[in-house]
Amino acid sequence: MNSSQPHPYLWVAHPLAAQFSFPDRVADRFLVRATHIWQDTRPEEPPPFAEPIPSFLFPYLRLFSHQLHLPNLYGTIELEGSLVPLLKNAPIDRQGNLYPTLQEVWSEASPTRQMYWLWQILNLWTPLKESGVASTLLVPENVRVEGWRVRVLEFHRDLPATDRAEEEPSSIARQLSAAAVAVVSDASPATLLQLAQSWEPLLPDANVAIASFLEEIIIFLKTEGLALTTIANALNADLLNQASQYPLRVTVTGATEQGRIPTHNEDSCYPIAADLIANGTQWQDRLSSHFAIVCDGIGGHEGGEVASQMAVQSLKLQARALLAEIAEDPEVMTPDLVKEQLAATIRIANNAIASRNDQQGRESQRRMATTLVMTLQLPQQIATSNGGTRNSHELYLAHVGDSRAYWITTHYCQQLTVDDDVVTREVCRARSLEHKAQQRPDARALTQALGTRNAELLRPTVQRLIIEEDGVLLLCSDGLSDGDVVEESWSAVIPDAIRGKISLEAALKELIRRANEKNGQDNISGVATLYGIMPQNPVLVNLAELPKGSAQKAIEIEKPLETAEEELPVEEEVAPVEASAMPARAVEETETGILEEEDSGEGIGWVIKLLLLTALVGVMVLLLRWQIQTDQESETPASSPTPEQVEPETPSSSPFSEPGDSE
Template identity: 30%
Template sequence: DDATLSQASTLLADEASINNSSGSDQVELESGQEPLLEITPIEEKPQSTEASTWSIPNLENPTSQTATIVYLDQGKRYRVLEPEKIRYQIEESKTTYSIFVTVLDCQPLQKSPLEALITQTKLSPEKFDLSTTLEQPKPSSKENVDVWKVLDIPQSAKPYLALKDLCYPSVPEIHDVWQQNGKVIILLENRSEWQLLSNLWGSEEFSKLQILYWLDEMAKLWQALEPWHCRQSLLELTNLRVDEDQALGLERLYLEREENPLSLEDLGQLWQRLFNQSQRTQFTSLSTVVRQLCTKEIETIEELRSHLQGIADEQEYDLYDSGMQLTEAVLSEMARADTEPPDSEELLSDLSAKEQQGDEMPTVLLPMSLQSLDDLGITDIGHQRDHNEDCFGIQTQVKKQENPIGRTIQGRGLYILCDGMGGHAAGEVASSMAVEVLQNYFKENWQDQFPTEDSLRKSVYVTNQAIFDINQENARSGSGRMGTTLVMMLIENTKVGIVHVGDSRVYRLTRKRGLEQITIDHEVGQREIQHGVDPELAYSRPDAYQLTQALGPRSEQFLNPDVQFIDIAEDSIFLLCSDGLSDNDLLENHWQTHLAPLLSSRASLDQGLANLIELANEHNGHDNITLILVRVKVRPNLAQPRLN
């Protein structure tokens, strides 16, 4: 009913544009998770050999239709939004055409049929190699499974699945696919709101290094798309998009025509068109590379990327040299004026800010600097507990300097999450004490330099001793001894330190790598796995989930906290959580709907955490739930160039 659909729209606007290919399964349909731009309907339906008998499924003959509601599928999951607005696209073959509409997933918290099918195959990762093309299959054996036969999906959907992990976010994510009435329907991530690369190319807002980054991304994509015969996707200017963080992405995949083989010459001609249409002046060395591509003097991707890297190094050196000259000139002027000279790093930082006014630029060519640091924490008692033994603490300092030519940001954050144990009036005491002791420790021991591994370990031992002493003073024994897990993260600009004891976790999410569990639980099952025991056997033990480490119950000689350091090289989300959220692989199964959207600067962390709490209570709810979410945005640091 209308109320149900309205609620589904509020929970998750998981919209998708659908491209329905008539008479061929070689053409994809498109979809997404962002609102689609309004499409102006064409005056007449395009003519084709099947135009007189062809009908749009569920639009001209819908499965369920009222004055306002039309569904695309028989199961009434995908609701068509504005069915009267249809975009047609005639394919180059002139015998088929695609149709694009926008749909709303009315069951966003459930796996799509495609996701369920992949899960049900229960194939191990080494057997489930989606990157194997049909033209180059692996030798058949009992150990190798033909995954395409298992999935039984249309040819046009296979490149999206195969390239998902390798090329996201460059290649849009596939949500679902099926065949209906002899036609192929594919739901893809909707990227219609992403800006056109051609519109940004001529903007002086973007530096030469950003242009080089986009060119390098296109070169890598060219190589990745070649085995799947989808390089044509890079040659359609309207298909090249840029997201809010200036990451390059394709709106859809185009299959190549066998009678028109492509080469790097075609890529060079596209680059020439971008410069010509934007009227942006090519710098000399890049102009040479484009010319060599068009004349087939550059024949391999490796050679092309080597040239691009060389140009990037030249640009970095020129910037560094200009910065040094500016510094010397300003220092000389300040000396004549008999005033205090500014810090040279500030001068270079101001210069770099002017060069890279594009917001949140991702790049692989330069060291990164902090662009923004956002964080938020929340705790919930859950559905089955009568008190909350979790505790968390957040301390953040962000210093921002702005002037007419740019801004620089320095950030520092201390994030602590503890899951207490020991019963009422004990677990919450241990967890809150741990947070307080750790905050006081770093107030005294984190002044200038980022804490070392020894300092991080010492902070854990000091905290453990404080809780242990109370247990000893009160003569607590056995399960009556209070204790707590600990997961702690320290951030200073783009450097991260992580410490943990117990089964509370840290996850990291990036666009390129997806969701990663950074910490390994300190519990019996994991200990057995590390000793070589099969995971299924290890977790069949009745004590598999019993903690092997915690703060407080025992002295420090039984404590060995895990410490690791990470350098942030791309926009990232870090999630610290208690097992009230992480149990039952909840994040692993729902990160794409509940975490991935939060990478966007426009996404609300408050709403994101509220949705995660709701998800945990719906599927777990047996324990307290505590989360800390940290969103870190970075950009190239031109003030610290890498000189070879």
């Protein structure tokens, strides 16, 4: 999703492209890699495109801000008198292969991921419907997945049945199954009934944990007059129930640097070292386990550092209040309600800065302002079958301006946010293609920031994610993201932190070092949060092979809160960090859903307890076997079921595992 580094592969959304194959070259520029997949051999040059832009291509432009899931219009080319769209950000991997369709990998996915995919599709329905392309989601070959993320190959217009016969077929229309053709061509416009019909083939291979619920959702979709929000809330409830089955581990680190050239630092972020040692107590509260923020005081505005600090402090207070409210209220809030609350907190912070500007008589470019990217891991409590509660694994992400968020795993780096700048504005208004807008002298000028105007004119972007795989959420100012530093460096740094080969703070320091070399003209700030899904099955380990402190780290999951104030050991020896850098804080969820710190002791006492517990279990197993052997005629008491009779509480597949993901 990085506009300065176009995807090397393009999807050609027209059936005429099928006549070309590797190694054909089209228009002396585009190398054909596979059917409908071309590569621009001269990406530094403006791509060809038709002017004025045809109206049937407007949806690709107006939905530009949804590029986490949707392709973008790269350009157009004429073939045999037809205008052929060239799409970037299509679901194509680095080797030039299409990502699999949802149906192709459906049976192998965990119940959490299956529900998450459907929830994303349902949330795409409204924006696509408003742009007249909801039929896009009805074509199985068009809905593809990259890990947790649903990605669309190309758009299909919603047309009356009488008009469909005259419409030129899309690039994949000739590849559709008979059932898919029936769904798409049945009527107009696209309906929830058609969406239900497109989901019905998923039922036979749905995980047993969600199969009956999926049947209910399909019935809801077929029910005339039932509001989409009602269906979405029902689907969300089961999604949270599935996601909460696994404990959540969190490690967070943050740092900010002035940069090589600037004379002062206008960035502010949370958490950093100063936040951990406040009042002389490490981790006085649990805020940094759930809340992270990066603000970049806008260069050229007086008091940028003041604005960024005000935003951080205001939003910290409001996040703490929201977390306290969640802890006291067992009622689970819907994503829409949480988004509204987070947008409201951002507007409050905006008004605080704007009021300061007004009080000081600041006008125009003298008004202090700041960008914002923040995340809130909302620990809503989901009831479990044994009477306990679990963390809902929800991650809310909000941003204003060009500070970014990335989700990084051992397999991919995904930019989650779209910059609020002139380029985005011009494309979303269908006034320009992205490459043309980038040629404007004001291309990177921000279209909104905190403090520049009244809150009613502010439009924060708030989205909800579900944590269902191991990964790092990176929040950063443009000093870290400019020059494609993250895109070019993530694979050499972040996977080792996820695997535990280096500490998270060492990984963040390396990213900042690389950014300082390339973007030293700006302040550089980042907060990295590593989310880990605890394995559902016990793992046999050799304690003698574990590094110092690891034994206690592996088993000390339910340590009381009052004993959790010692500093954690880092994962490896690293050089001393600057005062602005924060040692990684590791926490993990207990059976009550509360995130707690791990102790840094040797863990000898816990090892002894573990050995005693193992011996006790062994004795119980021997007694059980003796009872079975001596009384084969009697039934096993309900209070002592055999392992074969015990139904596992969680599904058999890990929520973050994928086919072919073994390392």
